[in-house]
Each structure stands twice: as structure tokens, then as C-alpha cells.
Amino acid sequence: MQTQTLALAFLAATTVGGIAWVFLYPYLSGEKKAESRRASVARNEQSTTRGSERTQRSRREQVEGSLKELEARRQKDKKVPLGVRISQAGLEWSEQKFWMISGALGLFGFGAAFMVGGGLLGAAGIGFAMGLGAPRWLLGFLKKRREKAFLKALPDAVDVIVRGIKAGLPLFESLKAVVNDASEPLRSEFLAIIETQAIGMPLGEACARLYERMPLPEANFFGIVIAIQQKSGGNLSEALGNLSRVLRDRKKMAEKIQAMSMEAKASAAIIGSLPPIVMILVFLTTPDYIALLWTNSMGQLMLVGCALWMTCGVLVMKKMINFDF
Structure with missing residues (x-):
């Protein structure tokens, strides 16, 4: 009887000790505090990660907005005014001065062509080319050199x-x-x-x-x-x-593209220069034979047509050998 009582007391004490170990030991040993600290650290890391993601997202949105704003401005300013083109060429001319120089060049070309016997139509074409083409070619040349x-x-x-x-x-x-x-x-x-x-x-x-x-x-x-x-x-x-x-x-x-395209550019230069060179050689050898091109009205019309077709061919070749990247 006494042995059974001692055994029951031992079992009861063991049960109470086990329950106390399970529920009280974490608080007494600090494990509960450690778990709470780990949970707090995990929550802080998660909030930091979310904050960094929001910051990165906000930065991407700002970058995209800046790029869209700049692209909209480029599309708006696609048509460049004459004054801006003059400044891009590095000149300090006003628009009035540009038009005065263009008019003077056109009159000079018309007068010179008419005096050498080019006829009214040929002189008008040369005057138009010198008045409108030459100044703009000069602006483009100076702009590219400056760039x-x-x-x-x-x-x-x-x-x-x-x-x-x-x-x-x-x-x-x-x-x-x-x-x-x-x-x-x-x-x-x-x-x-x-x-x-x-x-x-x-x-x-x-x-x-x-x-x-x-x-x-x-x-x-x-x-x-x-x-x-x-x-x-x-x-x-x-x-x-x-x-x-x-x-x-x-x-x-x-520079690599320029080196690789030099052969094509040389071929285009030779092809484009052959007709005027042949014309000059024929004029030097038999001037009466080729003089019909600028003394006869039909010859003048043919000369203007040849000049237009040659210009189109040169522009096509230029477009073919210029590479954008």
C-alpha cells in the first residue's frame, strides 16, 4: 500500500514537472524572447524588402516618365526652324541675312548663266539651285563639321x-x-x-x-x-x-563602318563623276558637237533633265552607302 502511494506520488510529481517544463521553461530560459526577437527581425526584413521594392518601382516609374517626357518633346520639336538650323551650323546670322545672301547668290547664278549663253530656262534653273540649294548645303556642311x-x-x-x-x-x-x-x-x-x-x-x-x-x-x-x-x-x-x-x-x-564602306563610296564617286568628266572632255575636243546642249532649246531641256536624273542617282547612291546605327 505504501509502495503504491509512493509510486502515484512519483508519477504525479513527474507529470507536474513535465507540464511545468513545457510551459514555464521557455519563459525562464529566454527561448520565448529569442523567438519573439526572431519573429520581429523577420517582420523587419520583410518590411524592408517591401520598402526597397516600392523604392525600385518608384525609381523605374520616374525613369519611364522622364524618357516619355523627353520623347514627347523631341516629337514636338521635329520640325527645326531656320534660326535653329543657323545656330546649329555655328553661324551668328539672322534669318534676314540668310535670305539676303540666298537672293544674292540666286541672282548671281542667273546672271552668270544667262551671260554665257545658257538661255533663260537654264539660267533660271542655275539661279534657283544657287539661291536655295547652295545656302542650305552650306548650312548642312557646317552643321556636320561642327557635330x-x-x-x-x-x-x-x-x-x-x-x-x-x-x-x-x-x-x-x-x-x-x-x-x-x-x-x-x-x-x-x-x-x-x-x-x-x-x-x-x-x-x-x-x-x-x-x-x-x-x-x-x-x-x-x-x-x-x-x-x-x-x-x-x-x-x-x-x-x-x-x-x-x-x-x-x-x-x-x-569608324569601323566608315572603313568598311569606303569601297562602296569610292565606286559611287567614280560613277557619279563620269558623266561630267566625259562632258568636259568632249567639250575640250569637239566643242561644236556638244554646244547644242546649251545653244538649242531642246538641248537645254535635255541638259536640265540629265541634271535632274543625275541628282536623283547621286542621292540614291548616297542613301545606299550611308549607314545609321
């Missing part, structure tokens, strides 16, 4: 800005350093950015307007990088460093 000089100096200028930012200078001061050391036309374009920002325009928008004065993809890239960084933040030195590498790679690609 080539700008592209040649832009990667080095971006590297100067990157080094200035890494040294602790603000972006505005880095742009000033480029203005002090760069050559034309890059110096005048970056000076225009500084002057535009000085009158109150945000720096990102001032850099985005570089594309209006220098309509090049590389200038557009630079403006987009600065505009997006000003709106959404980020590591500007890293972004500009990547831009510098992209600009140099595009330059290498352009």
Missing part, C-alpha cells in the same frame, strides 16, 4: 565631369571645368548650359536642351542621364562613366 568636332571632344569632357564628381565637386562646378579646358564647339555648348542654369532653369532641363542645339544621339544620351539623375537620384559618376564607355564604343563602331 564631328563635338563628338570627338564629348567623351573626354564626360571623363572630366566624372573625375570632378569623384573628387567631391558638384556637377555645376564640373561643367565649369569643362568650359575652361574644352575647345569649340563643345565649350560654347556647355557654356550655354551653365548660362541657362544661371538664369533659373533646373540643371537637368538645361542639359536636356543640349539636344536642341546639337541634334545628336550622344548629346541626347548625356541630357537624359543628367535629367534622370536630377529627378530620381543615383550614382551620377557611375552613370556618366558608363555613358563615356558607350560614347567611345559608338565612335569605334562609326
Whole structure:
């Protein structure tokens, strides 16, 4: 009897101890607090992850909005006015001066062609070509030459800005350093950015307007990088460093394309120059034979038609051998 009582007491004590171990030990040993801390850390990590995802999503939305805004502005400004084209060529002419020069060239071409016996129709065609074609060709030639000089100096200028930012200078001061050391036309374009920002325009928008004065993809890239960084933040030195590498790679690609297309360009130049060369040689050997082209009305009409067809052929060949990338 006493043995059974002792056994029951032992079992009861063991049961009470087990229950106490299960329910009280976590609180006494700190495991409950550790579990609560782990749960709290997990909740904090989850909230941090959600916050970073929201931040990344917001940044992507800002970048997409900036790109859409810039593209809408490019589409709006697709038709370039004459004054902007003159400034893109690096000239300080007014529109009135341009039209006066065009009119003077047209009158000179008409008078010279009529005096040498080109006839009224031929003289009118030459005067029209010199009055409207020659000034615009000059603007295009000066614009392309200016763009080539700008592209040649832009990667080095971006590297100067990157080094200035890494040294602790603000972006505005880095742009000033480029203005002090760069050559034309890059110096005048970056000076225009500084002057535009000085009158109150945000720096990102001032850099985005570089594309209006220098309509090049590389200038557009630079403006987009600065505009997006000003709106959404980020590591500007890293972004500009990547831009510098992209600009140099595009330059290498352009030079490679030019080297590969030189044979086609030489063939097009030979084909395009053969008719006028043959005409000059025939005129030198038998002038009376070819003089009918500008002394006879039918010959003048044929000469104008030949000039138009030759122009169309040269333009087609030019389109075939020019590669955009």
C-alpha cells in the first residue's frame, strides 16, 4: 500500500514537472524572447524588402516618365526652324541675312548663266539651285563639321565631369571645368548650359536642351542621364562613366563602318563623276558637237533633265552607302 502511494506520488510529481517544463521553461530560459526577437527581425526584413521594392518601382516609374517626357518633346520639336538650323551650323546670322545672301547668290547664278549663253530656262534653273540649294548645303556642311568636332571632344569632357564628381565637386562646378579646358564647339555648348542654369532653369532641363542645339544621339544620351539623375537620384559618376564607355564604343563602331564602306563610296564617286568628266572632255575636243546642249532649246531641256536624273542617282547612291546605327 505504501509502495503504491509512493509510486502515484512519483508519477504525479513527474507529470507536474513535465507540464511545468513545457510551459514555464521557455519563459525562464529566454527561448520565448529569442523567438519573439526572431519573429520581429523577420517582420523587419520583410518590411524592408517591401520598402526597397516600392523604392525600385518608384525609381523605374520616374525613369519611364522622364524618357516619355523627353520623347514627347523631341516629337514636338521635329520640325527645326531656320534660326535653329543657323545656330546649329555655328553661324551668328539672322534669318534676314540668310535670305539676303540666298537672293544674292540666286541672282548671281542667273546672271552668270544667262551671260554665257545658257538661255533663260537654264539660267533660271542655275539661279534657283544657287539661291536655295547652295545656302542650305552650306548650312548642312557646317552643321556636320561642327557635330564631328563635338563628338570627338564629348567623351573626354564626360571623363572630366566624372573625375570632378569623384573628387567631391558638384556637377555645376564640373561643367565649369569643362568650359575652361574644352575647345569649340563643345565649350560654347556647355557654356550655354551653365548660362541657362544661371538664369533659373533646373540643371537637368538645361542639359536636356543640349539636344536642341546639337541634334545628336550622344548629346541626347548625356541630357537624359543628367535629367534622370536630377529627378530620381543615383550614382551620377557611375552613370556618366558608363555613358563615356558607350560614347567611345559608338565612335569605334562609326569608324569601323566608315572603313568598311569606303569601297562602296569610292565606286559611287567614280560613277557619279563620269558623266561630267566625259562632258568636259568632249567639250575640250569637239566643242561644236556638244554646244547644242546649251545653244538649242531642246538641248537645254535635255541638259536640265540629265541634271535632274543625275541628282536623283547621286542621292540614291548616297542613301545606299550611308549607314545609321
